[in-house]
Amino acid sequence: MTAEHTSSSSTAASQAAAQVELLLARIDQLPTLPAVATRLLELTLDDRSYAAEVTRVIESDPSLSARILALLRRSDIGVRANTVERAVVLLGFDVVRNMVLSMQIFDTFSKRLEEAEGHLDWHGLWKHCLAVGCAARLLAAHSATESTGNAPISPEAVFACGLLHDLGKLVLGACFPKSYDRVIARVEHVRGDITEIEREVFGIDHTLAGKRLAARWKLPMMIQESIWLHHHTPAVTPAQITNPLPVKLIQLADRLVRSMRIGYSGNYAEASYSTASAAALGLSTEALKKIENTLPEWIEERSAFVGLERLTSKEIYLESLAEVNAELARINEHLTQANRRLEDRSRCFNSLRLLSDLISPETTHEDVAQASCQGLQTVVGSCAAAVIGCSQVRGAIGILAARPKADGEPSVEIWPAFSIAAMAEVASPQPGWREVVGLPGDLLDHLRALLTEPARWWYPLRHHGRFIGAMLMGGGRIPPADDSFSALADGIAAWLNVAEARAAAERLNEELAQINRRLATSQAELARTYSLAMVGDMAAGAAHELNNPLAVISGRAQLINRPDLPEEVRRTATLIQENAHKASAIVEELMEFAKPATPKSTAIDPVELFTQIRRDWIENTSLLEQQFRLELSDGLPKIRADAAQIRMLFDEVIRNSVEAVANVKEPLLIVNCQADRADEKIVISIQDNGCGMSPEVAEQAMTPFYSYRPAGRARGLGLSRAARYAQINGGRIRLSSALNGGTTAFVELPTAG
């Protein structure tokens, strides 16, 4: 007879509701408790029983009450009986006995309810119904005695309403024991409103199920409405109902009983009742207090008639207290679970805080990867973990932090680019853990080595949708990924982004520094050119100004120098004249250095040039043939330069070398030419085995008027003049020298075509 439909989907729920409709139509009976039936049977069989006693017993059983009242409707005796007492009087003992006999039929059914081993506490539910009936009766009695303008109403009628108010639970529980068990379990778990869970599971709740059955059984409207609306509050109770007062009394009674925790209603919906709604029924706070106090006695009295058990009011109190304790324990358990969830969250947020402490203007990908790797392990428990952050700015690399299960700092290293690109490709756009399927094999192999176990799960990290890295985990269980965890993931992603931004800023800075350095160099160059131009102008002016007096000095010295004068005078005159010419030559050199003549470039054959140079130097100095070696390879390109200036250039460089080897036993000069065709230049090295220069001297070697030769020194324009000629002909000179290790001058000049 039972149908099990448990799907929570809406179509399944509507199917379940349809099933309920079918069952309601088919089941013409309401299951009841055999104890009540037995006791009632005893009473009705015993001639000595009083009508009032029978009434109480019947009234104490909701299904029996309903059955009797339904029978009254059906008997069509023309009298509308809406109380059990009246029904008994009207029907007489025989009728009641028939009823009880007919109820025997349900014995098996009732037994089956008990044998169903369901979680629904029938005993407790029964007590709840009894308590609500009693409370409603008391409330009705007080409401009637206090003048409120309410129409007088039979307290026993209200008792029947209260007794039957949870008819729906009886029918759902009896017809769908397993499904109803699930409802009970859910209600216990979420501590919620039972009607909501019933609607989830059956598509219909017990108020509606009860109302339908009551309607089918044609129970009095007062009872139907009480069943239907007992979970409503006075405020939302439909105005057009025929019996507003009993409905409101049942509503109040249900809440009163539930708040006192008498019996088992299976409901954790809000049980408090407002004194305002009580006042609206003409019930003062004092009256409610009084009812609360007398309620256990009433229940004791009525349960005695039921014969189910005899409850003392003390027992009712104790049981109520135990129930309260049990609920407290359940609430405590609930809180413990909530606490555990909060702890998980707190771990996430602690990790987040740990990471945010780390953030500074200097944070690198490495820092973020390392800290988030540790944070990840804190959150997911002791598990091998890795975090990889990718950086486009740093050349599309990955920064990988990994830590095996064992303790220790996570290792950090750079992982090459292609893996990151491959990861980005397979990364799901949705946040969450995925199996590592599809990740680059080399990365997984590497991680296995780092983590000492295979990485099984990965979580792509995105910042504003852009793939920015990933978290990876070992272990068999899928790691948690609730809201707080995704906050951690977003945090890590954001920090990786910060690190990336910082890297970008740093790179810009470096570029800026480089540009500044170049600027400084060109500034120095500009300053040099500028000062050279100034020196040139100055030298030109000085040449004119100085050469006139020098011409006079020289001329006068020559005039003095007459053959008839003493030798001493004549020698002095000669000296004066010579030095005047030397002074003039210095001025001229300086001018030439600062303002050299514009080069008249021609194509110069290096072989011819150096052969000529070598010949001239050997002729004019003490240098021997074997002391001046030429290393000229075949097919050298021609030099594009001013022939005269280039000749002066090499003469200066060679002069420097010749002076350097002055005190060397076996002096050697080697001139070597190498073509650098890629750069369209020719590199000529002039190597000597002379005294060499210290780094300080080498650095200054090409500074005008700098000379390291102490006494009798040559004018200090030699190498600087050479450098100047190299410069204006589009080349340059570098010196490589070591003290006592000889000097090599490298002269770079452009090639012709």
Place this chain on the structure above:
Amino acid sequence: MKNVYTTGEVAAICKISQQTVIRCFDNGKLKGFRVPGSRFRRIPRESLLQFMKENEIPVDHVDTGKKRILVVDDDEAILEMLFELLERDGRFEVKVARGGYEAGILTHEFRPDALILDYKLPDIDGHKVCQTIRANPNYIGTKIIIISGVADPDEIAELKTAGADDFLKKPFQIDELISRILQLVQA
């Protein structure tokens, strides 16, 4: 070069009347001789020059047989030195000018065989002097030697285009200077 002058010629050179020349000849102030067998008076060159000097008559118009050199420079010491060395040589008749303007006047009056010209002058520069002289057909034989403390090859080339014949850098060798001058004026 003329070595013997008539009284008429002396009168023209000295810009005095022939009677005055005769009177001076007759009273012995102007030394000379009579042509044998006639009364014609003749005056040797040396006597004429002596007479002109004694009477402070400019000798400019006497053909001395020396090369006339005009030295142009704004530096007094240079002028003095050059004047002295050229005079001492004995083969030159030397005048000096301190600027381009003065050089122009003296070129007209003195009719030099050669100018020794420092082209950096305060008023009219050497370049302009060269051009002006070359523009006048009267001075077609006048040689120009540039002397300068600055020997910018480009400028020297320009000056030569403008009409300069030679260039010599200060300071210089006296022998070099004189040989250059002679080379030019005797050509």
